[in-house]
Amino acid sequence: MSHITGLTLGGITWTPEFVTRINQDDCIGCGRCYKVCPRDVLDLVDKVTDEDDDDDDGGDAQVMTLKNANDCIGCGACNRVCPKKCYSYAPSAAVA
Numbered sequence: 725m726s727h728i729t730g731l732t733l734g735g736i737t738w739t740p741e742f743v744t745r746i747n748q749d750d751c752i753g754c755g756r757c758y759k760v761c762p763r764d765v766l767d768l769v770d771k772v773t774d775e776d777d778d779d780d781d782g783g784d785a786q787v788m789t790l791k792n793a794n795d796c797i798g799c800g801a802c803n804r805v806c807p808k809k810c811y812s813y814a815p816s817a818a819v820a
């Protein structure tokens with residue numbers, strides 16, 4: 725199976741690895757990945773708690789989500805800045 729590949733400016737082939745998952749259990753909602761992403765892939769949203777009520781459960785926590793994974797170019801910048809290493813990646817099969 726062939727994967728989607730790109731070319732560097734010098735003409736060298738490379739294989740981008742695209743975001744497949746953000747580990748929201750480890751995410752601290754710092755937003756660093758959002759700031760460096762050059763595409764419209766990510767979004768910071770309110771964390772869904774087990775008890776969605778008005779109790780004092782520290783309820784303003786946020787986590788990063790994949791808003792539009794299909795816009796990812798596989799640059800890997802998000803994981804380079806993530807202090808919790810939340811990101812998983814994989815190459816993607818080329819469309820014939």
Ligand code: SF4
Pocket residue numbers: 741742743760761762763765766795796797798799800801802803
């Ligand atoms: S790999 Fe690059 S384009 Fe994809 S989500 Fe991370 S920073 Fe954005």
Ligand code: SF4
Pocket residue numbers: 746750751752753754755756757758787788802805806807808809810811
């Ligand atoms: S950089 Fe990591 S910890 Fe911070 S918001 Fe992004 S995924 Fe979460």
